[in-house]
Amino acid sequence: MDMASINSNFLKLKAGYLFPEIARRVKVYSDTEANYGPAARIIRCGIGDVTEPLPRAVVQAMREGVDEMAEHKTFKGYGPEQGYDFLRQAIVDHQFLGLGISADEVFISDGSKCDTGNILDIFGKGNTIAITDPVYPVYVDTNVMAGNTGDGDANGTYSGLVYLPGNAANHFVAEVPATSADLIYLCFPNNPTGAVATRPQLEAWVRYAKKNDAIILFDAAYEAFIQDASIPHSIFEIEGARDCAIEFRSFSKNGGFTGVRCAYVIIPKTVSGTAPDGSRVPLHQLWGRRHCTKFNGASYPVQKGAAAVFSEEGKHQVSALIDHYMGNAKLLREAAMAAGLSVFGGENAPYVWVGCPAGLSSWDMFDKMLEEAQVVITPGSGFGSGGEGYFRISAFNSRENVEEVCHRLKVLLG
Ligand SMILES: *Cc1c(COP(=O)(O)O)cnc(C)c1O
Helix, strand or coil: CCCCCCCCCHHCCCCCCCCHHHHHHHHHHHHHHHHHHCCCEECCCCCCCCCCCCHHHHHHHHHHHHHHHHHHHHHCCCCCCCHHHHHHHHHHHHCCCCCCCHHHHEEEEHHHHHHHHHHHCCCCCCCCCCECCCCCCHHHHHHHCCCCCCCCCCCCCCCCCCECCCCCCCCCCCCCCCCCCCEEECCCCCCCCCCCCCHHHHHHHHHHHHHHEEEEEEEEHHHHCCCCCCCCCCCHHCCCCCCCCCEEEEEECCHHHHHHEEEEEEEECCCCCEEECCCEEHHHHHHHHHHHHHHCCCCCHHHHHHCCCCCHHHHHHHHHHHHHHHHHHHHHHHHHHCCCEEEEECCCCCCCEEECCCCCCHHHHHHHHHHHHCCEEEHHHHHCCCCCCCCEECCCHHHHHHHHHHHHHHHCCC
16 A cells, blocks of 8 residues: 555654653743742753853854855865864864774764764664663653664653663662663763762673673763762773773763754774674774765864864863853752752762652652742653652753752742
């Protein structure tokens, strides 16, 4: 029969995605006339988006990039799909020095969200996928779309995935499972919990991956927020990771690029997967082919701006941004602890992960914070059933707003 059938895996996705549901509840609350007064005071600590403007060094470099595009002599059309050498080399020199990564193992893109989803293109069907719970929802939903799961239940838990529980007992750093997995998603510093993995914990994961011939997909979008010098910034700081890991990095959270778009994937040439005939194929080769076929490169002015993050001036300005957000995180942590709540994260990440007051579910606490304090937080259960009973407060805000949120927490629970 002639008809265009669809990818029916999409029908397995849960309709009520977290952030639309948050937006819906905020709208219902603020549209209620009786709430017009208090609703006008709403402070959003929900979505993990930066609030401060771009570093000046980045703005200057992007302007120069645009000016070059305006002249015949310096105009550029399509650039290299994998990114300009000046940016790939700057990344290696400033972020991976001494870790054995070369510039041609860096693939520039327009975002880590797309990269973490698109990477599934190069993996076969039937892989066992391990994800932490709670988790960044993109890892789950892209595996649902790719057909790597069965059906989901009402909690958004999908059959066929290996869930690695994070909880208060393990400080939200999942332990290696007893069973084998083929692809493992790790995100440290973590969104949503703000947890970081120590070197021994990452070593255990690399050992596990090598033993099980698995690949670690390591999302390091928040590495710039690490304050503790003993915490690794990259999975490639771990011996053996060059044989079993891919790392995702982004300029979104350190450079404030969420609206500019630039990120990168590191794929060492030594990481490989297995072909149907049993031969080993380097993932670098497959991703290179995929990237050149489906992507035409990030924009030149944007890559100029990204490289400026590594200039002396840029480093200074990025570090001031991080200090600002981490100062916010400290205030939020202290306020939540003073309110008698159990608090995780916020020390090496811009997210504070907080246990709800006794008897309240994540969404109960969301409603209470919205209606009684006019503060929008993110319900932990939206990140997986392991997040139930917790909520996330984002430190991406102005100092003024954060101080007001701390005050309201005190009035609400103090
Ligand atoms: C913000 C974020 C990213 C970055 O995504 P971009 O598409 O590069 O903006 C990646 N991973 C996690 C877990 C994030 O929270």
